[in-house]
Every structure is written in structure tokens, then in C-alpha cells.
Amino acid sequence: MISKLLLLAAAVSAAARAQDAAEIIRKAVDQYSHNEETLKNYTYKALTVVRDLDGKGAVKSTHKTLAEILYVDGRRLTRTLAIDDKPIPESEQKRGQREENIRQRASNNPMKYVPLAYDLKIVGQPEVNGRPAWQIRATPRKDYKGPHANVFRNVEGTLWVDKQDGAWVRFEADTRDTISFGWFVARVEKGTRIGVERMRVNDEVWAPKVLTLKGSARIALVKSMNEEQESTYSDYRKYRTDGRIVESSEAPE
Numbered sequence: 001m002i003s004k005l006l007l008l009a010a011a012v013s014a015a016a017r018a019q020d021a022a023e024i025i026r027k028a029v030d031q032y033s034h035n036e037e038t039l040k041n042y043t044y045k046a047l048t049v050v051r052d053l054d055g056k057g058a059v060k061s062t063h064k065t066l067a068e069i070l071y072v073d074g075r076r077l078t079r080t081l082a083i084d085d086k087p088i089p090e091s092e093q094k095r096g097q098r099e100e101n102i103r104q105r106a107s108n109n110p111m112k113y114v115p116l117a118y119d120l121k122i123v124g125q126p127e128v129n130g131r132p133a134w135q136i137r138a139t140p141r142k143d144y145k146g147p148h149a150n151v152f153r154n155v156e157g158t159l160w161v162d163k164q165d166g167a168w169v170r171f172e173a174d175t176r177d178t179i180s181f182g183w184f185v186a187r188v189e190k191g192t193r194i195g196v197e198r199m200r201v202n203d204e205v206w207a208p209k210v211l212t213l214k215g216s217a218r219i220a221l222v223k224s225m226n227e228e229q230e231s232t233y234s235d236y237r238k239y240r241t242d243g244r245i246v247e248s249s250e251a252p253e
Contacts, residue, residue: 021120021136028161028168029111035167038205040071045081045235046208051228059228070239110148117144117152126160128169129199134161140176154179157194167206171196175215189216201236208233 046067052060066082080088114120117140124135140153157173175192192215199209211231 021122021134022115024122024134024136024161024166025115025120025159025168027166028159029109029114031166032111032168033109035206039207040074041238042201042205042207042236043068043070043239044207044233044237045069046078046231046233048229048231053226053228055226110151113147113152114138116146117141117149118156123158125163128160128162131169132163133169134163135159136161138173151179154190155194162206165200165206167198169198169206191215202238207236 048065050063054060064084068079068081070077118138121137123137126135136159138157140156154177155173155175159168160170162169173194175190177190179188195212197210198206201207213229216226
């Protein structure tokens with residue numbers, strides 16, 4: 001009788017931990033949506049370094065792009081400032097400016113489906129950037145058939161959520177199988193590793209710090225790429241809608 005009670009208690013405890021992990025992620029999703037709105041008040045820079053690799057993993061070539069990112073009327077604008085350390089003339093910066101509708105992207109935030117698509121388990125409580133965090137392992141559910149199922153079923157990883165703010169501050173994942181996007185126009189191969197880290201800026205917003213990607217991809221089923229990519233974000237500055245800078249925050253270059 002006692003052994004059965006112990007087993008029941010263990011099962012209930014495991015279910016409670018799983019529920020806690022799912023609730024932590026749900027709150028992190030809500031916090032992320034609010035955080036994205038606050039981030040629209042900032043302009044910042046992104047330095048992306050791409051290393052092309054050969055079949056043995058050795059670096060064949062390296063390319064750098066420095067860009068400025070700002071938000072105007074719900075749109076995120078990305079303007080290239082320099083390529084391979086060579087500055088781009090201002091007239092060409094504006095001509096090559098890319099635009100993305102952030103309002104539409106926020107409403108389609110795939111993170112909100114994570115509690116449905118994954119079995120979530122708290123595996124640790126370490127410090128991240130000197131702050132206590134939850135470390136949560138995400139294992140794909142084979143029976144998930146909702147939005148983004150092709151991606152979620154083939155990606156597993158770990159998330160770190162800041163205990164104080166409830167924000168996700170780090171994410172590491174590996175692809176378990178090939179993932180296709182855009183009617184097979186692009187394919188990310190099995191074994192690709194993705195890493196994302198965020199940092200606290202001006203004590204009000206969690207902003208991108210580093211994004212890393214290492215693996216293989218195929219574009220239009222023809223061009224194959226094997227590369228390492230690292231994007232480092234810095235120079236966060238707060239501004240008004242008239243474009244005037246009102247506050248700055250130090251961030252690593």
C-alpha cells in the first residue's frame with residue numbers, strides 16, 4: 001500500500017512539474033509580446049558574420065554585414081551600413097532598406113504554440129547573466145498537428161526563462177530532421193544548431209544579444225550552403241516617433 005502511495009505521489013509530482021513548466025512558458029510568451037512592443041522604441045545595430053564551410057568544416061570564406069534596425073509605424077526597417085567593413089554610401093543605404101510588417105508578425109508569433117507542441121520539463125535553475133532562471137527542456141510531441149507542426153516536430157531544445165521578469169533569455173535547439181519552408185523553396189538540414197541569447201536594456205526591455213546558427217541548408221532545392229552564422233546586436237538607443245534619440249544604453253559591440 002505504501003509503495004503504491006509513493007508511486008502515486010511521484011506521478012502527481014511529475015505532472016505538477018510539467019504543468020509548472022508549461023505555465024512558465026505561457027507567461028514567457030505573453031511577456032514576449034509586451035516586450036516586442038517596447039522594443040519598437042529602440043534603434044540598434046546588428047553585425048552578422050557568415051563563415052562558409054567546406055565538407056570537413058573548415059572555413060572557406062568569411063563575410064560581414066553591419067546593419068541598423070529601427071521601427072516606424074509598426075514596420076521594422078533594416079538598413080545596411082557596411083559590407084565586409086566597407087561603409088555603404090547613405091544614398092545606397094536608403095535604396096537597399098528592407099521593410100517588415102511587425103504587427104502581422106506579432107499576431108503570428110509561433111512561440112504561443114510551444115506549450116501545445118512540446119513536452120516541457122524543468123531541468124535546472126541556473127543563473128543567466130547573473131540572474132536566476134528556469135531551465136526548461138522542450139521535447140517534441142509526435143502527435144502535435146497544429147500550426148508550424150513541421151518545424152516543431154523536428155526541433156528540440158532548451159529554453160531559459162528569467163525568474164524575475166518571466167522573459168525567455170536564452171534558447172538552444174537542434175534540428176532532428178530536415179525542415180522545409182515556403183513550399184520546399186528552402187530546406188534546413190538535420191543537425192543544424194540554433195542559439196539565441198537576449199539581454200536586459202535600460203532595465204525595461206529584453207533585447208537580442210547574440211544569434212548563432214551552424215548547419216546546412218538548401219535554397220530552391222539547388223544551391224546548398226554549409227555555414228556558421230553569428231549576429232551580434234549592440235548600440236541600443238531609445239528614440240521618439242519623430243526619430244530623435246532621447247536615451248541610450250551601453251551594449252557590447
